[in-house]
Amino acid sequence: xxxxxxxxxxxxxxxxxxxxxxxxxxxxxxxxxxxxxxxxxxxxxxxxxxxxxxxxxxxxxxxxxxxxxxxxxxxxxxxxxxxxxxxxxxxxxxxxxxxxxxxxxxxxxxxxxxxxxxxxxxxxxxxxxxxxxxxxxxxxxxxxxxxxxxxxxxxxxxxxxxxxxxxxxxxxxxxxxxxxxxxxxxxxxxxxxxxxxxxxxxxxxxxxxxxxxxxxxxxxxxxxxxxxxxxxxxxxxxxxxxxxxxxxxxxxxxxxxxxxxxxxxxxxxxxxxxxxxxxxxxxxxxxxxxxxxxxxxxxxxxxxxxxxxxxxxxxxxxxxxxxxxxxxxxxxxx
Amino acid sequence: xxxxxxxxxxxxxxxxxxxxxxxxxxxxxxxxxxxxxxxxxxxxxxxxxxxxxxxxxxxxxxxxxxxxxxxxxxxx
Amino acid sequence: xxxxxxxxxxxxxxxxxxxxxxxxxxxxxxxxxxxxxxxxxxxxxxxxxxxxxxxxxxxxxxxxxxxxxxxxxxxxxxxxxxxxxxxxxxxxxxxxxxxxxxxxxxxxxxxxxxxxxxxxxxxxxxxxxxxxxxxxxxxxxxxxxxxxxxxxxxxxxxxxxxxxxxxxxxxxxxxxxxxxxxxxxxxxxxxxxxxxxxxxxxxxxxxxxxxxxxxxxxxxxxxxxxxxxxxxxxxxxxxxxxxxxxxxxxxxxxxxxxxxxxxxxxxxxxxxxxxxxxxxxxxxxxxxxxxxxxxxxxxxxxxxxxxxxxxxxxxxxxxxxxxxxxxxxxxxxxxxxxxxxxxxxxxxxxxxxxxxxxxxxxx
Numbered sequence: 001x002x003x004x005x006x007x008x009x010x011x012x013x014x015x016x017x018x019x020x021x022x023x024x025x026x027x028x029x030x031x032x033x034x035x036x037x038x039x040x041x042x043x044x045x046x047x048x049x050x051x052x053x054x055x056x057x058x059x060x061x062x063x064x065x066x067x068x069x070x071x072x073x074x075x076x077x078x079x080x081x082x083x084x085x086x087x088x089x090x091x092x093x094x095x096x097x098x099x100x101x102x103x104x105x106x107x108x109x110x111x112x113x114x115x116x117x118x119x120x121x122x123x124x125x126x127x128x129x130x131x132x133x134x135x136x137x138x139x140x141x142x143x144x145x146x147x148x149x150x151x152x153x154x155x156x157x158x159x160x161x162x163x164x165x166x167x168x169x170x171x172x173x174x175x176x177x178x179x180x181x182x183x184x185x186x187x188x189x190x191x192x193x194x195x196x197x198x199x200x201x202x203x204x205x206x207x208x209x210x211x212x213x214x215x216x217x218x219x220x221x222x223x224x225x226x227x228x229x230x231x232x233x234x235x236x237x238x239x240x241x242x243x244x245x246x247x248x249x250x251x252x253x254x255x256x257x258x259x260x261x262x263x264x265x266x267x268x269x270x271x272x273x274x275x276x277x278x279x280x281x282x283x284x285x286x287x288x289x290x291x292x293x294x295x296x297x298x299x300x301x302x303x304x305x306x307x308x309x310x311x312x313x314x315x316x317x318x319x320x321x322x323x324x325x326x327x328x329x330x331x332x333x334x
Numbered sequence: 335x336x337x338x339x340x341x342x343x344x345x346x347x348x349x350x351x352x353x354x355x356x357x358x359x360x361x362x363x364x365x366x367x368x369x370x371x372x373x374x375x376x377x378x379x380x381x382x383x384x385x386x387x388x389x390x391x392x393x394x395x396x397x398x399x400x401x402x403x404x405x406x407x408x409x410x
Numbered sequence: 411x412x413x414x415x416x417x418x419x420x421x422x423x424x425x426x427x428x429x430x431x432x433x434x435x436x437x438x439x440x441x442x443x444x445x446x447x448x449x450x451x452x453x454x455x456x457x458x459x460x461x462x463x464x465x466x467x468x469x470x471x472x473x474x475x476x477x478x479x480x481x482x483x484x485x486x487x488x489x490x491x492x493x494x495x496x497x498x499x500x501x502x503x504x505x506x507x508x509x510x511x512x513x514x515x516x517x518x519x520x521x522x523x524x525x526x527x528x529x530x531x532x533x534x535x536x537x538x539x540x541x542x543x544x545x546x547x548x549x550x551x552x553x554x555x556x557x558x559x560x561x562x563x564x565x566x567x568x569x570x571x572x573x574x575x576x577x578x579x580x581x582x583x584x585x586x587x588x589x590x591x592x593x594x595x596x597x598x599x600x601x602x603x604x605x606x607x608x609x610x611x612x613x614x615x616x617x618x619x620x621x622x623x624x625x626x627x628x629x630x631x632x633x634x635x636x637x638x639x640x641x642x643x644x645x646x647x648x649x650x651x652x653x654x655x656x657x658x659x660x661x662x663x664x665x666x667x668x669x670x671x672x673x674x675x676x677x678x679x680x681x682x683x684x685x686x687x688x689x690x691x692x693x694x695x696x697x698x699x700x701x702x703x704x705x706x707x708x709x710x711x712x713x714x715x716x717x718x719x720x721x722x723x724x725x726x727x728x729x730x731x732x733x734x735x736x737x738x739x740x741x742x743x744x745x746x747x748x749x750x751x752x753x754x755x756x757x758x759x760x761x762x763x764x765x766x767x768x769x770x771x772x773x
Contacts, residue, residue: 180358185526187360253356253411257378258526259337261453316423316632318455320768326747330500331526332757333336333380333473333549336446336552336604338630340413356411363529365559366669375413377607377660380499381527382556385607385666392413392659396422399633402640403425 005099010129020127023101024091027108028115032088032123040123042088047148049084051075055140059181060103064174064192067140068107070268072114073197074219075144080202081215081271083154084146086118092126094139107138118197120144146199151210158213159234161304164280166273168201168287169194169295171223172251175265175329180254185331187257191250196269201290205273208286214274217267221325224263226272227310228324234274235307240300240322242314259332263312264325274302338379340387343372353378413659417631423459426636431461434643439465439595441731443585444602445472446630448761452768454632460639467594468764470584470687470729471602473549474501474757478683481577482507483714484707488544488575489520491710495538496522497531498546505756508718528560535564535572544706547576547695552604554578554695555669558676561697561704575706576695579682581605582613583693589621594731598642600635601627603657608673610665611653618651629657676701685753686726725752728761735762742766 008015025034032040055071065073072089079086091111095104115122173194180189198217205212214234218226223245231238247262255262269292275283280298287293310322341353346364353362353376360381364370367383376383442448448468451457457466470476486507489496496512503513503524516522521541525531528545535543547557557574564572581602588594601614606627614625624645628638638656645651655661675698682694697705706712722740727733735741735754745751747763754760 183530186530187358189358191358249411250357253339253358256339256411256414257337257355257358257360314454315418315420316454316456316459317420318458320453320455323767326767330503330524332501333499333553336444336549336602338552338604338607339411342412361529363527363556363559365562366555366666366672368668377604379552379604380556381529382559384552384555384604384669385660387413388659388662389413392416395637395656395658396416399422399425399637402429403422406425406428 003101005095005097005101005104005129007097007129007131010095010127016127023105024108024125027112028122029112030121030123032121033125040088042123044147049079049082049146049148050143051078052141052143053078056136057178058136060107060137062178062181062193064177065195066107066110067138068111069114069195071140071142072111072118072120073195073268075142076118076120076197076199077217077271079144079146080199081154081217082148083152083202083206083212083215084148085203086120086144086146086199088121088123088145089115090124090143091122092141093128094135094141095127095129096135096137097129097132099137104138114197118199149206152206154212154215156214156216156230156233159230159236159274159302160213160276161236161302162277163213163274163302164277164298165227165238165240165300165302166275166280166284166287167223167245167297167299168271168293170246170248170251171218171267171270172247172255172262172265174268175222176251176254179258185258187254189250189254191248194267194269196292198269198271198292201271201287201292204286204290205283208282209275209279211279212273212275212283215271217271219268220266222262222264222266223272224310224322225324227322230272230274231310232308237303237306237309237311238300239303240310240312242312244297244299246295246297260329263322264329336379338377338384340375341378343370343374343376346372351383353383414631417629417633419633422633423636426633426640427459430636430640430643433640433647434461434463436646437463438597438643438646439467440598440600440639440642441467441469441594441596442600443469443471443581444605445475445757445760446604447600447602447628447635448472448764450630450632450635452764456632456635464639464643467731468761469588469731470684471581472757472760473579474505475725475729475753475760476579476684476686477505477548477577477753478685479508479719480683480714480717483717484712485546485575486510486512486515487712487714488706488710489515489522493541494521495534495541495543496520496546497525497534497543498522499548500524501757502546502548504750505753506720506750509715528556532560532563532569532572535569539571542571542573542709544573544575547574547578550579550581550602550605551608551673554677555608555673558672561676561701562672564704573704573706573709574697576677576697578677578695579684580679580693580695582616583690584684584687585617587687587690588730589617589623591730596623597646598624598626600638600642601625603627603629603634603660606657606661606665608666608669611655611661611663614653618653622651624651625653627653627655627657627661629660686729720751723752725754728754735765738762
């Protein structure tokens, strides 16, 4: 009984077909995918949002998710950040020779569940298997498309002085959860990754107000990096208050222990919205009704002076600059 | 010098302990604080307890700071 | 978080700030020696809250920043010996040596692993009996005892493949050298809190006694720093110079006897090279003869590349508090956190990095 993925599984022959048909197509249950044509053919009209991403997270499985769920949610969220309704994803696996079939099945099932929650179809895919050592167990690449409704115009360059900055919930959950699983930093926690599809949340926000200026999901680099990107793109300054930013106690504790700043830790189920002042309360209300926005809070505002700069009022009342993340987040001793 | 945080000792086995801070737990070494007991707070640096935190002194410092704050309000 | 959150209460900070403003009449320059204090001061914007009479400068208390190129080159050379696994604290990975860095050596195929604790390094040694695990011993008196324990544990468990490259340094000698140089006039010193948890407050007595500089041993939360500044101001205005402990919950005058005993069991003092300050006698630690078999300098034939100092880098001056990052021609231009020229920009608690990332103070 062979329980491992072999090079032959990626070579296009019988074993490969078996893997795709019995493993992927069956689990993902999508009529377009099941056709197994070289490309999926769909009808569209309107503005298309199109994104691509690759997922290389290690470890593959972590509390609250896995690389598969991450792949679906990450792609869906990129589309949602343009205001699009996510529709279809492509899915490409690069599998390391020797990867356990049972683990691959676990990932595929997770992908199916996430796709179902997000309301997207996985309609085309690809599988390659590489020599042992050429990939770290499993890499996933995706592309996604969605339709942007009429009248919606969301872009990182749309922020204006006077706008409010809204954060959808606690920061740092995903990054700290993944780090806690790394052997050399071992600590135990009940934390879970916040990995989640935000298409529904965004749709409800747009219902409350079609005038949302910017949306961004603060993944790698954390909230600080996303805010800096928005400030630079829109040529505005952003002022936030440390007191208002929600952080779970365990995330704070882990950050204290390792010397991290939660502002720079990755999130996979949160968003930042920049909204005209007059619409802020409406949007906030709508967010709090959604399970992925129940802790939403206004954390700051947009200003015109010192464009490109992000400034935070600390709990003591003094201000400091919040820059982008540089390089990698590394634990420190000092 | 150096990053160290107060953690609560939950259990001890040989010269190591399970210590907890803010809901996260980690195994730490008590080689430098052999007299530490369950229920003590220790200051943890790179996985080692470097000192037992004096809880009474902590409370006294906070009282002092509270007094200073009240003084400031009265004068202000 | 118990014993952390309480020391961040803004209403208590306000009380201290009011008192400092009321008391401080004499213009003074206070130095915070310790990198951890530098980070707190920048992160909370403490400079902005203090009166104009108080100038804060940062000293050479970041063990990463003061590691000389020659020493870093040794670590990189070790990383390139086949069969060697380097275990190091995260801070060291990006620091540039003369030609390279540990991170670059790793990208080039060297086995360099980041650990949070020497406990993890010992485990790597146990799990990889065919490799030699070399732990980079960086840090001051807070960290040195933990490395001493790792060596004693390696001996107890008969672990034959664990080595330490001791780049440890001691604080009192470098502060003495700084004061002797007379380059920076100081009116007060904020003494390192966790170094003092180990060595106590007595080793700082010479500063107050022989140099008439008031000293306060401080914790790392914003209230701790503010309280320490308040106590220094108090001493200055009353014309006193003593060593006081503000961080009473963490430090007692005699220090941690057990930690000192273990540190002295394994290590002995020797001269050390400090970036920007040159050689300082008795300011480093070396493994004693009894533990020589754990000493990487004896076990390996280390061939570092020739030492070069980067042109234009004034990290040395910044570490001594003589210049600020704003005085450096490279700061923010050729030397940035993405492309650091010197260690003050790499280490997250180096003056340049803190200044660049948190702004304020040096704007």
